[in-house]
Amino acid sequence: MTSMPTASDGAPDAADPVDRTSPAVDRGTRPVRLVMWDSGGGIHDEVVATGDTVDVGTWILRSRSDHPGRMRAVVYDDAHDLSHHGAATGATWRDRLRSVEECMHAVSRHPQPAAAVHRWSGDTTTSSLALLRRWVTDVLWRHASGVATVEAGRVRSAAVTTAVSDTVLLVDELASNVVEHAAGRLTVELTVTPERVLIVVPDPDPGHPPTLGHPPAEQPSGRGLLVVDALSLRWGIVIGRTSKAVWAEVDWPS
Helix, strand or coil: CCCCCCCCCCCCCCCCCCCCCCCCEECCCCCEEEEEECCCCCEEEEEEECCCEECHHHHHHHHHHHCCCCEEEEEECCCCHHHHCHHHCCCCHHHHHHHHHHHHHHHHHCCCCCCCEEEEEEECCHHHHHHHHHHHHHHHHHCCCCCCCHHHHHHHHHHHHHHHHHHHHHHHHHHHHHHHHCCCEEEEEEEECCCEEEEEEEECCCCCCCCCCCCCCCCCCCCHHHHHHHHCCEEEEEECCCCEEEEEEEECCC
């Protein structure tokens, strides 16, 4: 079992591609799950840090060295999942890891997505990213029809507007990681259910997994994942041998 590193552990070699500019992060009440499994198989190793300081970058390096063939994931889980949704939706963090892994494999093989999954592919130019934002908006509003009364429609419309805006912002932030580290082609998948929206952004660069941190005020960038953490119910990073994916899940008004 790979132990959970803390801020007191030694830093990795400076040549390693993992971004270590951010310090270890105290996530408060949000559980942080560090998970390993064999592709297509069951969970081998899970460490949970709740309210503790966890050095995600060091754990990624250690798990890569100790178990190079396994899938690895960091899940910033929903602290209230069991009390708010739980088994009623079945959308646990394990379900989400399976969905993300399926997306990573599907993108590499280029099959058509399942009927419930919406996939966008394009390049990472500014004009293409603008098309991506419009695509996300269109997909979500197509799922927003079918209310019983005009008043219910007005109430739901306000909630949907907020959910759409939040989802577009999340997609923007997740896509920015691909633009920075794997510029060229970009794929985004959206899965919309009656309760949730799952966003998955895979890319072919497993060597630069983003880590959550608090950059100093004088640093002009590096706050994208803070936005993701603030807006999402749960989110995380899945790292395979030849690719990775960053994903997020948000509430969808029913």
